[in-house]
Amino acid sequence: MIGAYGAYWGTAYAGYALIYTPGYYVHTWNLHNKDLIRPLYLILIYGCCYSAVLPLIKTAILLDWCRIFVPINRSRNVFWWGCVSVITLQCVWGVLCILLLNMQCRPHEAIWKFYLPSKCYSLPDVMLTSASVQVASDITMFFLPQRIIWRLQMNWQKKIGVSVIFGVGILASVAACFRLSHTVAFANTTDTMYLIGPLLFWACGEMTCGFFILSVPCLSKLIIESGLPRSVKQSLGFGSKPSEPSYEDSEQPHRSGQSDALRSHPMRPWLKGTDTIWSKIGDEDHDHDALRNSGKSESQTSLHRAEADGRN
Structure with a gap:
């Protein structure tokens, strides 16, 4: 993975x-x-780094x-x-392709210093073979995990989700096919400097898709754990709306804070079952009114109640 990333920066340098x-x-x-002279040298760097990136990144994907x-x-x-x-x-062809790119001319400097006396072979043949190998590998990698995924013991919705996650390799296959078509056009033209642009663009897209494919299984888990799907659903109005707090829920703190007072002042029989703070307040108001009307103190009233209970 680290080697593939380093070689990828080599292609980025040459491309820019x-x-x-x-x-x-x-x-x-x-x-x-x-x-x-300079463009031919940069194209050689790009080709060598590209030939190193794909075997490394595809090996990392398949091992994972x-x-x-x-x-x-x-x-x-x-x-x-x-x-x-x-x-x-991938590994055998990657090493072979790098060797062929660097041995296309004798002496080696004649690859970019084209005015030197040299002996060279046709490079487009190597490019066509490389593009064909990558297309075949990408298509094979797309179908490899599908058979196992659809035999897993889970419902079809989850199978589709897992299949899509491991099926993003189709992006690399599409990029490789476009690169192959531009390679064919490049091999059949004399205006090579004009057609090298789209060829390098699609090669860059193919490499970038490789890094994306490698990170997709971890990326999906990070997205789920971040709570992003839930936030998107709530923003679109698909999330569950919080219910309105009930009257008794709003009174719960008051009841818990005054539970001792309610135990010391039992409710009237006809108010049982309506456990609200208002019944307590009504009881207290009634007791205070009775005390004021009788002209007795609270201690005298309690004494009379105790005597009445003793007689009963």
Whole structure:
């Protein structure tokens, strides 16, 4: 993963440098011979880094998938052997492609210093083979996990979700197909400097999709744990609305704070079942009014009540 990221920065450097020397979508016949030296050198750097990024990133993706889908204590299944085959193809072709790019001319400097006496072979043949290998690998990687996903013991909604997560590899397949079509056009034209632009753009898109595919399983978990789906649903009005607080819920703090007072002043029999603070207030008001009307103190009233209870 780290090696793939470092090589990716190499392609970024070469791609941005070509903006200034000589620029994209510039016809070859509008350039002087001296203006071609720097672009040819940058194209060589881009091609070597590209040939290193894809094997590394695809190997990382397939190893991660093997960790998820292949049980440790069981024999190797078809999925495991398919991943091993793609990894082997990518690594072997990646090393071979880098060697072919650097051995296309003798001496080596003649690759970008085209005016030197040299012996070179046709580079578009290597480019077409590379594009074909990447398209075949991307399509294979798209179908590899689908068979296992649809045999998992879960409902079809979850199967679709998991299938989509591991099916984003179709983006890399689309980018690889467009790159292949532009490679064919590049191989059949003499205006190579004009057509190198879209070819490098789609190659960059293919590499970027590889990093995105590698991070998608973790990205989905981060999105769920961040609460973003719930926030989006609430903003769109699909979330559950909080219910209005009931009258008794609003009175709960008051009841809990005055529970002792309610125990010392029992409610009247006809008010039982209506446990509200107003019954307590009504009892207290009634007791105070009775005391005032009788002209007795509270202690005398309590004494008379105790005597009456004793007689009963």
